[in-house]
Amino acid sequence: MATSIGPVLNVTRRELSGYFSTPVAWVFIVIFLVMSGVFTFYIGSFYERGIADLEPFFQFHPWLYLFLVPAIGMRLWAEERRSGTVELLLTLPLTAWQAVVGKFLAAWFFVGAALLLTFPVWLTVNYLGQPDNGVILAGYLGSWLMAGGFLAIASCMSAVTRNQVVAFILSVVVCFGFLLSGLPMVMNLFSGWAPQALLDAIASFSFLAHFADISRGVIDLRDLVYFALVITVWLLANTIVLELKKAD
């Protein structure tokens, strides 16, 4: 599983150029910006709180990503399989792992770019008060890492089927599971019969808990490792699924 970076970046570059030649990218960016604005200023009561921070902005990101990231991820492999280009890509001299990482990075950079375009929110809060910009930076980092986790799941689900709609729905369901594990409604299903170790394990899978830590400005190594692991494991699963399903 050698990961020489050249072939990976070549795939990333090709993939990214593909985004902007179709309307998908622009639609995604516009919806993402509008929705994050709506959540922050209306539902999040940004002004009414009277506190100069971006908590109302970040606290809705998990829910925004729940639907928007699978929309970006669903085409990653389903489209390659539908159009037959997967056969072209995987007979080039690069490993499936390099292809998987390359395509994932493209989508992740793209989501990162959309996230950066929310900078007017940051300007606004700095204009209105003196926020702790370190915390805001941590929030952006955490948000991007979480998007990566969602995206790795969506990429894997996209390799399961050549139908993008099915890939989207599967991704939302799995992402929802990861988002909610740790919340009472999930934990109640297990508490009472499952051993405490399992309960702790399930709770520790929660995106929300790890994201909440980082977005409060506490960059704990454990949270970073958590997201790095989630991404790696799902991309490994993605590679395996791809190897199994590519010929169907």
Add this chain to the structure above:
Amino acid sequence: MNDLCIEARALSKHYGGLVAVDELSFEVGAGEVLGFLGPNGAGKSTTMKMLTGFLAPTSGTALVNGHDIVEDSLAARRSIGYLPEGAPSYGEMTVRRFLEFIARARGFEGKSAITSAGAAIERLNLDRVPEQTIETLSKGFKRRVGLAQAIIHDPSVLILDEPTDGLDPNQKHEVRHLIRDMSSEKIIVISTHLLEEVDALCNRAMIISDGRLLVDDTPQGLIARSRYHDAITLVVEQPEKAASVLSELPQARKVELREGELTVFPADGKKLFEVISDTVRENNWQVSELRLEAGRLDEVFRQVTQGEVS
């Protein structure tokens, strides 16, 4: 063991209970243009997908220029140029961008990727369309883009899955011309279900059916297997009478009358043309057509793949 060659060793692929390719073994050497012939579902594409590293064989392996396709897939892939069935490509990219991507994936860097993409564009006469997105191109042009990406690194082994399928006769002619141009110093493997293609392009033909190798021969050898090989067909005014006279000839094995055409089959190894034209002259028959049959590939194909003798 780095000679230019493909060597398949008991290559097999099973899908669940279905045997797609069944212990296929063969060798191909430099300068050979090998045609994989076979009915749909015979295992031609599956064999090619294994050779190019897309599918892992269930058992067996193959060496491409000495590189094992299972153990050393990347090295094997580097020496292969591959046109998958239907010539898939990224439709939203322009021809030039697409070929530059392939060039970089094939190990060209920076300027040399741009140069080699340009060379491929020139080689396949794509100069009119390099800035067009691939999805807007006609089928013939798309196929040329597919061929361009396959030859961009000047591979010594070229594997083309149905390179002319779905093209009109002019486009077919053109693609065949391109392939013939490249064939001298390479190994080319082509799959097709078009018999005329084998005749037009290949110097070796393998008929595959149900994943097994049935015949491995030259196209001429294949045609010679036809019972029509060296037969004479003539259209004559009184065919019944002529048939009875011709069937008396010691050189003739059999005479058939079909839709006004009289076909005389030679006895083993006998030549018919002279003796028949002499007979025609002696009897003063009014002959409107007289031709020597080379043999019929489609008939050999049916005979081999279905065990049918018409």
